[in-house]
Amino acid sequence: MSVNISIKDLVKKYGDTTVIPELSLEIKKGEFFTLLGPSGCGKTTLLRMLAGFNSIEGGTIHFNDRVINQVEPGKRNIGMVFQSYAIFPHLTVKGNIAFGLENRKLSKAEIASKVDEILKVVQIEQYKDRMPKNLSGGQQQRVALARAIVIRPDVLLMDEPLSNLDAKLRVDMRNAIKDIQREVGITTVYVTHDQEEAMAVSDRIAVMKSGIIQHLGTPQEIYQRPANVFVATFIGRTNIINGCLTKEDGHYHLHFGVEYVEELTNVQLPASEKQTTLDVKISVRPEEFIITEDNTGIKATIVHSVFLGQNTHYFVDLESGQRIEITQESKTTHILEPGQIVFLKVKRDKINVYDATGELNYTRGGQL
Ligand SMILES: Nc1ncnc2c1ncn2[C@@H]1O[C@H](COP(=O)(O)OP(=O)(O)OP(=O)(O)O)[C@@H](O)[C@H]1O
Numbered sequence: 001m002s003v004n005i006s007i008k009d010l011v012k013k014y015g016d017t018t019v020i021p022e023l024s025l026e027i028k029k030g031e032f033f034t035l036l037g038p039s040g041c042g043k044t045t046l047l048r049m050l051a052g053f054n055s056i057e058g059g060t061i062h063f064n065d066r067v068i069n070q071v072e073p074g075k076r077n078i079g080m081v082f083q084s085y086a087i088f089p090h091l092t093v094k095g096n097i098a099f100g101l102e103n104r105k106l107s108k109a110e111i112a113s114k115v116d117e118i119l120k121v122v123q124i125e126q127y128k129d130r131m132p133k134n135l136s137g138g139q140q141q142r143v144a145l146a147r148a149i150v151i152r153p154d155v156l157l158m159d160e161p162l163s164n165l166d167a168k169l170r171v172d173m174r175n176a177i178k179d180i181q182r183e184v185g186i187t188t189v190y191v192t193h194d195q196e197e198a199m200a201v202s203d204r205i206a207v208m209k210s211g212i213i214q215h216l217g218t219p220q221e222i223y224q225r226p227a228n229v230f231v232a233t234f235i236g237r238t239n240i241i242n243g244c245l246t247k248e249d250g251h252y253h254l255h256f257g258v259e260y261v262e263e264l265t266n267v268q269l270p271a272s273e274k275q276t277t278l279d280v281k282i283s284v285r286p287e288e289f290i291i292t293e294d295n296t297g298i299k300a301t302i303v304h305s306v307f308l309g310q311n312t313h314y315f316v317d318l319e320s321g322q323r324i325e326i327t328q329e330s331k332t333t334h335i336l337e338p339g340q341i342v343f344l345k346v347k348r349d350k351i352n353v354y355d356a357t358g359e360l361n362y363t364r365g366g367q368l
């Protein structure tokens with residue numbers, strides 16, 4: 001059975017240092033939920049609080065209607081997978097997976113049937129009699145995953161489970177984890193600092209900084225309408241350009257310096273904002289620039305280019321001296337040369353406009 005997790009005003013302190021100040025969060029039954037953020041932001045700390053390995057200095061954690069603050073780790077019915085596989089070297093694959101079931105007073109036949117079933121789910125049946133040292137990293141991690149889910153936990157917790165694997169295997173394994181989670185339907189809390197991995201596997205993501213959730217949303221929401229400049233720069237790549245936003249007769253105009261102005265219809269200012277000219281930070285992802293042939297737009301100079309097959313990546317200097325990055329679909333004809341002057345426009349429905357502090361996104365909605 002899987003559960004809803006309800007976290008309310010949760011506080012974690014180490015001595016006098018508060019690592020998580022009053023965090024609240026609802027994770028839905030069966031959801032694949034990811035905690036994403038830079039090193040030291042509190043991801044592992046929060047996961048360990050869910051598991052019962054960390055004390056709780058304030059607030060509550062519910063699994064469905066039950067407060068689990070005081071419940072011992074062994075009684076929370078949790079499956080865990082860590083970065084290090086932590087499988088028993090002296091037991092075979094089968095032995096490792098059966099281990100958690102043997103404490104549960106099941107008959108030998110029941111254990112064998114459950115182990116066989118999970119071996120199929122994680123696709124390691126052919127290795128069931130091998131010792132862990134004779135398995136690859138990816139295969140060992142499948143054993144760790146099988147061992148965590150065979151007990152039918154209410155919650156599956158995973159802390160950077162793929163970070164010891166090479167790049168290709170990481171992609172294969174993240175797809176496998178997503179498929180397996182969908183099949184077994186366990187509420188899953190997944191920790192990573194790899195934003196692409198988070199987007200690939202998650203139903204929803206919480207982006208954290210210093211123990212505080214900065215943005216909670218679907219991968220698409222977080223990528224396309226990041227709540228603040230921190231989230232915009234942490235998820236994917238982006239360029240932050242200073243500009244100004246003017247409001248006249250209900251129309252909003254975005255000024256990139258003096259030479260380029262775009263009208264935006266998807267901007268909403270707080271009702272309290274009375275100024276008609278505001279300094280803003282504009283987030284333009286590399287793929288949201290258009291390099292134009294005509295002489296209008298933001299004037300820029302090509303510094304160098306990297307051909308990546310489908311796309312070409314350009315590093316470009318603006319007249320202000322700011323260096324920005326642009327990706328364009330590669331053409332069969334030519335690549336722009338260093339020193340060449342170009343003019344840039346933006347895909348105005350995609351860019352994001354923030355207040356001068358970078359904390360508030362003025363842009364709304366998907367389409368213009
Ligand atoms: N046992 C501890 N005692 C004191 N401080 C700790 C302890 N464990 C973690 N911290 C501190 O708490 C903060 C959050 O650590 P945590 O391990 O949760 O980060 P993380 O987001 O998992 O980072 P990473 O991506 O590097 O694994 C860090 O500043 C860390 O130094």
Ligand SMILES: [Mg+2]
Pocket residue numbers: 043044045
């Ligand atoms: Mg960690």
